[in-house]
Amino acid sequence: MAFSLAHTLFFFLLLLPTFSVAQTNGKITVNFSLSTTDDSPLLSPSGDFAFGFRQSFNSPDFFLLSIWYNKVPDRTIVWHANGDNLAPRGSKVQLIADQGLALTGPQGEDLWTSQSLTGVAVFGVMNDTGNFVLEDGNFNKVWESFQNPTDTILPTQIMERGGALSSRQSETNFSKGKFQLRFDQDGNLALNTINLPTDEPNPPFYQTESTAGKQLVFNESGYFYILKENDERITLAQGSLSTGNLYFRVTLNFDGIFALYSHPKTSTGNESWTAIWSKPDNICLAPVDSVSSMTGVCGYNSICKLNPQDKRPTCECPRRYSLLDPNDPYGSCKPDFIQLGCTEDEVNSQQDLYYLEQLTNTNWPFSDYNKLTAFSEEKCRNSCLQDCMCAAAVFSTNNVCWKKKLPLSFGRFDENDGGKVFIKVRNGNSTLPDPSFGSFPNPRNEPVQKKNQDGLILVLSLLLGCSVFVIFILIGATCHGFFYKKKVSEIDRNGSVLQMNLRCLTYKELLEATDGFKEELGRGAFGIVYKGALKMGSNVLLVAVKKLNSAAQEKEMEFKAEVEIIGKTHHKNLVRLIGFCDEGAQRLLVYELLSNGTLAGFLFGDLKPHWKQRVQIAFGIARGLLYLHEECSTQIIHCDIKPQNILLDEYYNARISDFGLAKLLMMDQSQTQTAIRGTKGYVAPEWFRNMPITAKVDVYSFGVMLLEIICCRRSVVMESGSEDEAILTDWAYDCFREGTLDVLVEYDREALDDMEKLERFVKVAIWCIQEGPSLRPTMRKVMHMLEGVVDIPIPPCPSPFTTT
Template sequence: MALALDFFIILLFYFLTILSNAQKLNQIKLGSSLTAGDDSSAWTSSSGDFVFGFRHLDNQNLFLLAIWYDKIPDKTIVWYANGASPAPKGSKIELTSDGKFSLSAPNGQSIWKAENVADGVSYASLLDTGNFVLAGENYDKYMWESFRYPSDTILPTQVLDVGGVLSSRMTKNNYSKGQFQLRLRPDDHLVLNTISSRMEFVYDPPYYKSGTSDTNNSMNSGFRVVFNETGYIKVIKRNGVTVNLTLGNIASTKDFYHKATLDFDGIFTQYAHPKNPNNGVWDKAWFSVWYEPKDICTSLIGDLGDGACGFNSICAVDVEGRPTCECIPGFSRVDSSNQYSGCNQEKVQKCNQGSRPEELFEMQAMNNAFWPFSANYESFPLQNEEVCNSSCFNDCNCVVAVVKEGTCWKKKLPLSHGRLDRNTYGKALVKIPKVDGSAGNKISQHPNRTKKDQSAVILVVSILLGGSLLFNFIFVATVSLVVFFAYRRSQRVNKVSSLLEMNLRVFTFQELQEATEGFHEEVGKGSFGTVYKGIISTSTSKAIVAVKKLERLSQDGEKEFKTEAGAIAKTHHKNLVRLLGFCDEGSNRLLVYEFMSNGTLASFLFGISRPDWNKRLQMAYGIARGLMYLHEECSTQIIHCDIKPQNILLDDTFTTKISDFGLAKLLGSDQTRTSTVIRGTKGYVAPEWFRNSPVTAKVDVYSYGVMLLEILCCRRNIEMERDNEEEVILVDYVYDCYKERVLEKLVVNDEEVLNDLKRFERLVMVGIWCIQEDHSLRPNMKT
C-alpha cells in the first residue's frame, strides 16, 4: 500500500513537472497555424518579451513572418523568414501533424519552409531567449531552431558556428538580402564582406577581421562565436581561449535588452535598450554599445563592388560610425529614398564634334574627395593643379581628375569606393556637363559667323545714320534701353551663377511668408532672431524647414549678409546645421535651414528624464568635431562666439548639429545677451571678452568646456539653490568635487556613470582644461 502511494506521488509529481514545463514553454501543438492579416494571430514567449507572427509591411498589403521584441515601443524585429518573398494577406504558417513547418500563400503556393527538420517533432515553442524551436519529446532536444538560421541579428545565448552567416537587409524597410555579410570562416576570423547581391558572390578582401586566426596552428584559430547571457560577444578558439569582441563595461542584461545586428549599411552593431520605461516614459530607443568597423568608408577596399555608398558617390562617417553618402556634382541618387543606392549622371557627358569644351562643360573642385580603388586610365606627375584641371577638361574620356601627392589621376565612370578623407591633402576636379550646353546656344560661337554678324550690324548702323534726325534719336534711345536691360539681365545671371556656386536657393519674402503661414509657428528665439517652422514645396516633394528672421543687422548689413551666407553655405559637415537658402529682399533678411525634429540639446539634457550616458558622450564628440571643422578645416576660420546647449540642435537620429555658426559677424555690436559689446551668453563667456583681449577660437573652446560639464553631469551651468535662492555655478562645483576627489557627488543617481567613473573623471579633466582662465593654456578643438 505504502509502495503504491509512493509510486502515485512520484507519478503525480512527474505529470505536474510536465505541465509546469508546458506552461512555461507556451507549447504550440501540432496542427496549429497563424494567418497573415489576423491581428490576434501570434505566438508569445512565456515572459512576453518576444512574439512570433506576421508583421505588416508599410504601405503594402504584404506580411513578414518574423520574431520581434514586444514590450518596447518600436517592436524591433530580430528574425525573419521570408524577406525576399513577403506573404500576401491570408497566407498561413502551419505546424503540421507530421511536424513540418511551412508558410504558404492563400492559393497554396509555398513561400518558405523550415529546412533540415529532424523527425520526431512533438510541439513548437517560442523561448524567452527569442529562439523559436521545434522540439521532440525530450525538452532538451530541438529538431529545428531559428537560432541556427539567423537573418541579420543574433541575441544573447545564441551561438554562431563555423559557416554561420548573417546577411544585411537591402534597406531599412526592405528585408531582401543586401550587399553585406558576416560569417565565421573555418579555423579563421569572424569577417565582414561585401557580396554581389545578384549572384551572392563574396568579394574579398573582408572589410573587417576579428583577429582570431593562426595560419601556423589551427588550434589557435576561432571556431565559434558566442553571444553570452551577460551581453558580451566572444570568439572561442579551438584551444579554449576566448577573444572578447565587446570591449568595456556594457549595460546590464538584467535591465536592458541586447541584440547584435548586421545593419543594412554594413556595420555590425551591438545595441541595448532599456527593458522598462522611466516613470512611464521611455528614455530612448536602441543605442550602440559596440560596433565594427569603426570607419566603413576607409575599411572597404579592393577593386570589386561599389563601396558603402554605391557608385559615383562620396562616403563620410558620422559621430556614431555610420556612413553618410553624397553624390558628386552633376549626379543624383539612383533611388531618391535611399542614400546608399549610388548616383547617376543628371546629364550624360558627350563630346560634340566641332564644339569647344568650355561650351559644354565646367569644372568643380571637391576637397579631400578620393576614389582610391577606381581604375585610373592615365596619371602623371605635376607641379600645378591647373595642368591636371586642363588635362581632364580637354579629354572627352575624363570625368574626374584627382590631385593627390603630386600626381594627377584621371578617371572614367563608374567611380567606386568614394570617400572623404580629411587626413590626406588633395582634391577631386569633377567635369560637369552644362545644363543648357550646346554650341548653338552659347555666346562664344563660330568665328566666321561672328564676322558675318558684325558686318550686318555695321550695314544697319550705316543706313540708320543716313536717315532723319528723329529716326536717329529713336534708334539711339532704343539701343540704350536694350543695352540697359541686357546689363541688368547679366547682373541677374551673375547673381544667380554665384548662388548656384553656393548651392543655395533664393527665396522671396512672400514665399517664406506662405511657407510659414504668416510666420505662425514659432519654434525658437535667440540672440540672432526668431525661428519659425515652415514647409517648402517643390515640383516633386515637400520639406519641413526652419526659417530664421534676423534682427538688427550691422550697418553694412546687406554686403555682410551675402558674404556670410555664402561662407556658411560652403561649409559641409555632419555636425553643422545645413543652410538651404535665404531671402535678401528690402529690409528682410531671412535664412532657411534644414529642420531639426528633436529640438535643442538643452531640452534633451535638462528634461524630465536623464538621457543615456553613451548617447551624451556621442553628442559631446559630435559637437567637438563640428567645432574643429569650423576652426581648422574651413577655408576661412569661423568662430561661433555663442556655443551653448540652446544652439546645438538634434536631428531625427539625435545627431548633434551646431546652429548659428558664422552669424555673429552679421550682427551689430549691440546684438548680444549682455549690456556690453561682449558676444555670447552669461555663463559661457570666456574671460578674455571682459579684458578687451583679441578674440580667438579659444573663446569657443571655453564655452565648449562649460557645455561638456553640463553634458557629463546633466545639470545647468547656473542653477538656483531652492533653499537660499543663491546661484550655484556648475564649473566651480565640479572643480571643488574634482579637487576633493568626490566626483561621484556630481552623478549621485546616475548608475551608468557611476559604473564608468574612470572615463567620467577623464572627461571632467578635459572640461576643466577647456575653461582655463588663460586662453593659451586651453587646448584647441582638434586636441
C-alpha cells in the same frame, strides 16, 4: 436559464487557462496555425519576444513572418523567414510534423518552410531568449531559429564555423542585402560584400586575424567573443555589468555596420537602441579590392561620409548629379547632364562644353586611367577639361594628378586626405540627343559639320505649331487607353488572350502542373523557375514556370500589355512563351522547357565544347537579338543578355529567354537590383551616365558573351592567377593587339584551325564592347560581320582610357 448561464461560465473558465497558455507560455503543437489576419502573436513566457506576422513597411497588403522584441517601443525585428518572398494578406503559418513551420499563401501556395529538420516536429516553443525551437516527442530540438539566423545574434546564441549573417537591403526592406558576416572555416570573423543576386563573396573589408576560433558566442551577460579550441576567449565586445536591466542584440545592419546594441528593459517610450561597439571603425575608408566591381556602401558616382555620432555611413551625390533611384539614398548617382563622349563632342571645344566642380578631402580610389606626376593644380584641371574621356581628376598633395573615368567607385570623404577633386560637368542644361544607331568612325577623319541653326528654328516652329494637334491626340489616346484596359481585362481562360496563341492559366492549374512548385530549375533577379508538366489536350508538355517576385505584384494593365508584346514574338532563337497567370497577387509566366540547360552550363563545365558548336550558338543568339531589335512588331531591348539567359534545345540551338522581362518589370524594380539593369560584367557603360538606353546595351552584352563563347571562360575570373587576365574584355583586346589569339583560346586546336573565323569573331566582339554606344554596330551589322559578307575595320581599344 440560470443553470445554462452557470454552465456557460464554467466551461468558459475551463477554456480560459488554455487560451492564456497559448498566448503566454509560448508553446504550440502540431496543426497550430497563425494567419496574417490574427491580431495576437505567439508570446514567450515573459512576453519579451513575439512570433508572428508583421505588416510590411512598404506595402500594407504583404507580411513578414518574424520574431521581435515585444516590449521595445519600435518592436525591433531580430529574425525573419520570408524577406525575399513576402506573404500576401490571407497567408498563414502552420506547424506540420514532417515539414516544421510551413508558410503558405492565400491560395495554398508554398512561400517558405523551415529546412533541415533532424526529426519529426511535435511541439514549437517561443523561448524567453528569442529562440523559436521545434521539438520532437522527447523534447529534443529538431530545428531552431538560433541555428538559422538572419541579420541578428541574441544573448545565449552560438554560431559555429561556417555560420553567416546576411544584411537586409534597407531599413524597411528585408530582402537579402549585399553585406555578409561570416564565421569562416578557419575560425575567423569576416565582413564582406556579395555579388547579388548570387552569393559570390568579395574579399573582406574587415576580419579578425589568426583567431582559429571554434565558436562565436554571445552569452547571457552581454559578452560577445570568439571561443578558441583551447577554450581561450577573444573578447570582441562587452555589453554591460547591469545585464538584468537591459536587452542586447548584435546586428549586421543594411549599411554593413556590425554592431552591439543595448536597450533598457523598463522603457518610458523615449529610449532607443544604443550602440556599444561596432565594426569597422570607418566603413567609408575600409580597404577594398581594386579588381572587384562592387560599389561598397554607396553606389557608383556617390560619396560615403561617416556620421561621427553613431559611426553609420551616409551617401551623397556630387553637385549636378542625382540619385538613379530617388527611393534608395544609398544607391548610385547619375549626371544631370548628358555625357556623350569624344565622337559626339568633337564639334565643340571641351572647355566650351564643360566646367569643373571642386570638392575637398574627397576621393574615388579607383577608376583612374592616367597618372600625371610633377603636375600643378592648374595643369591637372586643364588636362581633364581638354580630355573628352575625363570625368573627374584628383590632385593629391604630392603634386600627382589622377584622371578618372565613369563610373566612379568607392567614393569617400576623408578629412585627412588633403587632396582636391575636380568633377567635370556640362555647361547649362545641355541635353543633346544620343545617336543610338551609329556606324563605324569616319575612316577619313573628316570634320563633322555643325547643325544648321535655321533648321533648328524651323523644327521648334513646327513643334509649337503642332501643339494643339498633339493635345487632341493625347486626349484621344487617353480615351483609347481606358477602353483598352477594359478590353485587356476580358480574358477567355479557356482560349487565347487578345487573339494570341497564349493560354491564360489559373494559379491552381500551375500549382498542379508543378506539383506544388516542388522542383526548382533556377532563380534570378526576376523570380524563381520551376519544372512542370502541363496538359495540352491529350498531350503533356514539359514547361518551365517562372514565378515572378514581388516587383511585378501591381499594375495589371501594364503586365498584360507586355505579355501581349512577348506573346506575339515568333522566332526559332527565342524561348516560346506558352501562357501566363495573372490572378490576384500572382504573376507567372509559362515557357517551353528546353532539354540542354543554359549556355553557362554548356560553356563553363569540365569539358570544352566543340568550336563549330560554339560558332552556331553565337550565330543563333545574334539572329534572335536582331529579331528583337528590328524585326518583331514592337522593338524589345533585353537589358540582361548573359549565358544564364541563353537556353539550349535538344539540338543545341540557342534560344534567348527572359526577353521583355526587364521592360515588363520596369514599373517596379526587382528587389535584387537597383535602377541599373543587367548583370555584373555585362552592363554597358551608358547605364552609369545620363544617356538614353537603346538597343546598343544588348550589343555590348552580346560582345562580352561572344568573347566568353570564344574562350569558354567567364567574363570576370578573380582567381585566374594573373591580374592581366582577370577581366576578359581587357585581356582579349591585349591578345588581339599583340597577335596572341592562340593564348586567348588556350591553344584550342579546332579554333586555331579556323583562324580566319576566330579572328573575325574577336574583332566583332571588340567592336561590340566599345564604350561609346555610337561606335558599336547594330545587330544587323553584327550579323553581316560574323558571316564575313562585309569587311571589318581594325577595332580601337574598347576602353581607350583604361591602362592595358
